[in-house]
Amino acid sequence: MSRLKTRHCPFILSIFLLSMTSWVQAETLDRLAYLRLGISVSDLGNPYFAALAQGAKRQAQALVESDQVETLLYSSAYDVERQTQQIESFIEQSVDMILVSAAVFDAFEAVIDRAQSRGIPVLAVDVKALGADATVTTHNYQAGHLACDQLAQHLNFQGDVVILNGPPVSSIIERVEGCQQALAQYPAIRLISSDLNTGGSREGGLETMTHVLTRYPDIQGVFSINDPAALGAEMAGQQAGKRNFVIASVDGAPSFISRLQADDSLLLGTATQSPAKMAELAVQMGYDLLQGKALNLREVLIPARWVNAANLDAAEVW
Structure with missing residues (x-):
């Protein structure tokens, strides 16, 4: 069995994720009355991104009073111009936070900066996005x-x-x-x-x-x-x-x-992967930013686990 290089050690990342989870649970936040999320993912035809969006909404509902959450959900189809327009639309509609699965890592820095200048946190999920306030991905x-x-x-x-x-x-x-x-x-x-x-x-x-x-x-x-x-x-x-x-x-x-x-x-x-958990962590981080809290961590890598026919009964899958 091979070993990963130290910088990619999943054991270290497991501790990293556990510390992130503990930090999230430890915070006692004033509950907001309403949240509007803007979510732009790569492909809504892929159930993975549907699970990610559901996780984001579920976490947002847990954070606000009376489950008052609105989600604006778009698919970029890996098109940079289309995704830029989607983020612009989120800004114009005054969403509270944006979750983005970026079509290209370094293509959205300007529009992300515009969102942040309006007080809208931008969280990169699934893939990295240059300029995002925080990133939550699988340890790919x-x-x-x-x-x-x-x-x-x-x-x-x-x-x-x-x-x-x-x-x-x-x-x-x-x-x-x-x-x-x-x-x-x-x-x-x-x-x-x-x-x-x-x-x-x-x-x-x-x-x-x-x-x-x-x-x-x-x-x-x-x-x-x-x-x-x-x-x-x-x-x-x-x-x-x-x-x-x-x-x-x-x-x-x-x-x-x-x-x-x-x-x-x-x-x-x-x-x-854990798309719902990924989105839940991103929404929590965005929520903390909205309340003026500093993030202890700005990048979370969630380790993957191997599932095959032999261990399927004990596996956690989405």
């Missing part, structure tokens, strides 16, 4: 490293592997980096493709994996940057009559977990 390097280390173990540390990549946001870049570092430890594993973009969707996974199987029909392992693309990749394998490879992923999506239990599944497992 650790998630990619974990999934690909499990994949390597399953392959007995040898064979041909492909990475099904995605949009160039920080979370995906870090997952791929973690995967590559894990696989690089095993000389008998050959990474033969890593730059094909699935778009992070089931349709993109199907199309990309169909191309991969045409070009590399004898691969043994696949790492997908998220579960929707992994499910599409599995569909491509089924359509091609291929059962000589397995797929590791990141997310913990209900549809992936359900498919993981099937007798004919090609899915090895997934490094699960």
Whole structure:
């Protein structure tokens, strides 16, 4: 079993998260009467982002009197101009805080600054955003490293592997980096493709994996940057009559977990994320900022956990 570098140690991050949680619980805040949230995520067709939005609303309702919460929820479709307009709209509608899953890390600093100048905290969730007041994400390097280390173990540390990549946001870049570092430890594993973009969707996974199987029909392992693309990749394998490879992923999506239990599944497992917890922490931090409180922490990384068919009963999934 491999070890992560010290700067990526999930044990340290677990302590980091626990200290964040304790800090949140320790604060006794004056309750506001009403909260309006502006939430811009990447893809509302992905259940992950729906769970994130639900977590944000649930935490906001727990913080204000009489559950008086309004959420303005938009999907950017990874489009910078569209997401900029969404954040501008939040500002014009005088939301109390903004949660953003940024399409590009450094594309929104100016509009984020405009929001902050109006007293609106901006929280980066799922991916980083330059200029945000605080950031809450999965420890994506650790998630990619974990999934690909499990994949390597399953392959007995040898064979041909492909990475099904995605949009160039920080979370995906870090997952791929973690995967590559894990696989690089095993000389008998050959990474033969890593730059094909699935778009992070089931349709993109199907199309990309169909191309991969045409070009590399004898691969043994696949790492997908998220579960929707992994499910599409599995569909491509089924359509091609291929059962000589397995797929590791990141997310913990209900549809992936359900498919993981099937007798004919090609899915090895997934490094699960916690989208609701991520959003809950972000809303709490934004709420504290609204009340003039200084944040003890400005970046929280939530470790991923490996879920497969063997440990599914004991796993916490969203």
